[in-house]
Amino acid sequence: MEKELFNDLKRMTEVPGIPGHEYAVRELFNEMTQEYVNEYVTDGLGSHFAVLNKQPSLPKVLMGAHFDEVGFIVSNITEKGFIQFVPAGGWWSQVLLAQQLTIITNEGKRIHGVVGSKPPHALSLEARKQPYPLEDMFIDIGASSEEEVREWGVQVGDMITPYIETRRMNGSKFLLGKAWDNRIGVMIIVEAIRRLKGKSLPNTAYLGANVQEEVGLRGAKTATHMIQPDIAFAIDTGLSGDTPGMTPKESNCKLGAGPELFVMDHSMIAHVGLRNFVIKVAEELNIPYQLTTTPGGGTDAGSQHLSLNGIPSFAIAVPVRYLHSHTSMIHEDDFLKTVDLVVALLERLDEVTINEIKNA
Template identity: 50%
Template sequence: MKLDKTLEMLKELTDARGIPGNEREARDVMKKHIEPFADQIEHDGLGSLIALKEGDTNGPKIMIAGHLDEVGFMVTRIDDKGFIYFQTVGGWWSQVMLAQRVSIVTRSNETITGVIGSKPPHILPPEARKKPVDIKDMFIDVGAASKEEVLEWGILPGDMVVPYFEFTVMKNENYLLAKAWDNRIGCAIAIEVMKQLKDENHPNRVYSVGAIQEEVGLRGAKTATNKIQPDIGFAVDVGIAGDTPGISSKEAVGNMGEGPQILLYDASMVSHRGLRNFVVETAEDLGIPYQFATMAGGGTDAGSIHLSGTGIPTLAICIPTRYIHSHAAMLHREDFENTVRLLVELVKRLDTEKVKQITFE
């Protein structure tokens, strides 16, 4: 099918390769799409992208942050037969990894295809079939005859290894399947908010951020926040969709297509009460669907944003997404659109008086 401009942007963002510490390709795509709507583009010292849209230059600073990095792997060792061993970069569950195709990106930016090797079931004893394979025992096969051949191709320890998957619009065209939704969808939201504000007056300064190294400790959000020193922070990320078989309501409650998730609590942050109430009131005023969510483990860039400086009222707004931290995840286009709509309206309402009210609520 022919992709519209929004889908083309989403495809370019998710196709880009960028594990933590190697976000340049994804950052370049984000810059390409946000530059026409920004008054200024900067970077922090680690490489996060910071785009500014001026409204009232005396108004509060509003930060909207998605993170550029995706979970992936790093080459650590090449054995004599040319098989490649690796370190996970970001959180992986071993059962989603075997026999999956990957792309190794060399220092010269050449892409070499590989597959995470797996044993055929024919040679596995019954007890082994029931046990997950340890990640430390996994390897990548690039179809090389020797270590020397792998080295000749330019593959070296430290090289980035990225899951391979083709961006796919499903039969129901609201359902979008891709790698790296975590968290290129947050970057897309930050782009789209700025696009929709291009010809709008707003009583503040808006900073759309593509943060780096979220998956290894919310790092880029910390440095970007220190540079911006915002008055209000929003982290936009994926949330966990609880609408598939095997997930109970105790584990996750978000449903795809029923609106953005307002994250009440995770391991990195308790949401700011005043900002949360303001977001809920705005969504209800506009009839924008929303859901509440909690995560006992994990966190978002909001965890770093809210602790910067002397403390910043911060909220994480998430897109319910299936199958995150794997080769392919799925989300709903209307959730993306409703999140953009909500954030645009929040920006329009966040003047100095409202920020002061929120901060001390």
């Protein structure tokens, strides 16, 4: 991977953007794509798409990642200057203790903090055996009073994101960072737009990202209604089962083995015709792939396929270790192969092919 592309990945994963606060991610997406795009469309919630090869006579294909990451929102400031918070997206409480966080104020100021709790010395032996409740945690920003916290610009409703530096793991192809779910999806879209420069497409392509995926696939509903595509894809992340303790039943996928193709998840059963088409293209180009089911999770395809009168939809994902934590990990080959697949699909989805998929 070229250094410039890695730097773009680093910028994209480190920019803050929880559900309902995706504006900075959207601005970075525009910065990275503006020399390749003449038109963008945005719905009322903030889902945002570049439009390529706009021609009314051609079918419309939607490729949607999601801008938002899991994070938190300031819910209260105590008299002694500690921050109480609520999750925005799904968190397991045990991954939070002693982790560093960033609060972004309404003016854009970044306030550094750490998740605090009672030390083990103050807990009974029985209490030490139990997971510490998220609702009992707090953030310490080094303030001495509620007044001081407010003087620093922090208020109820401010966004909170994990604090971590994105890095390559010891010279390997493994990349560590926050928010790969789903900034890697956003970067797949960015890189696909770059690769399609100067190419002729047999469709009008809407390439971008939805908002508020982590709190119920919300932006995908409004974006699909706005665009009204003939075919829709969710570009997201999936579970990796290649770490100690994970079983093939929980995930049969691993890092470095190619994109995950979702046969079924909690939000949808994949459209069979579209699934078979994606597999055919991947095999034609020798792109490795991993068929999987994820009964406990969902993607924006879950909203896409239920929109309007029903839209053939499919989810393509990059496997990730340690999802919904400060320290998630991906493999760069999975990213690059997913870009290859997305570009190949867009180059082949003409009107005849789309009609064949629908009638399969």
